[in-house]
Amino acid sequence: xxxxxxxxxxxxxxxxxxxxxxxxxxxxxxxxxSRLRGIAALADLSxxxxxxxxxxxxxxxxxEIQVALxxxxxxxxxxxxxxxxxTWDGFVVDFFEVDAELARLIADAVALVx
Numbered sequence: 001x002x003x004x005x006x007x008x009x010x011x012x013x014x015x016x017x018x019x020x021x022x023x024x025x026x027x028x029x030x031x032x033x034s035r036l037r038g039i040a041a042l043a044d045l046s047x048x049x050x051x052x053x054x055x056x057x058x059x060x061x062x063x064e065i066q067v068a069l070x071x072x073x074x075x076x077x078x079x080x081x082x083x084x085x086x087t088w089d090g091f092v093v094d095f096f097e098v099d100a101e102l103a104r105l106i107a108d109a110v111a112l113v114x
Contacts, residue, residue: 025109030068031093033059033083040090042069047098047106049081053090059083065093071109077102 025042029052032038040055050067059065061083069077079102081095098106 025071027069027071029070031055031059031065033063033065035059035063043090045069045106045110047095047103047110049084049092049094050079051087051090051092053087055090058086058091061086061091067093069109071112074105074109074112077105077109079106 024044027042028039029042029050030037030039031052036057036059038055038057040052043051043053052067063083065081065083067079067081069079071077079093079095079098081093084092084094086092
């Protein structure tokens with residue numbers, strides 16, 4: 001099967017729905033991988049992932065990453081995931097398995113802003 005066939009199938013595939021609601025949070029977050037660290041604007045957040053923007057540096061696609069969120073009045077949230085894709089000014093992170101307590105904290109953060 002050629003590359004054109006794969007692209008055609010992907011183009012005709014129905015839109016996939018997000019696994020969980022996302023919300024925009026106007027905060028800066030700190031992130032780090034084994035090689036880099038940085039600060040970025042949190043574009044959106046859900047219990048399954050986040051999109052970060054305005055980062056001066058970008059980690060490699062596929063890199064394991066920790067993202068630290070500080071959303072008052074909640075305690076600091078540190079989530080580990082993988083860099084799923086790069087964007088023109090940032091990147092998208094898919095979180096690894098999130099335990100129930102962490103999922104609740106993220107859902108609380110989403111509720112505070114949403």
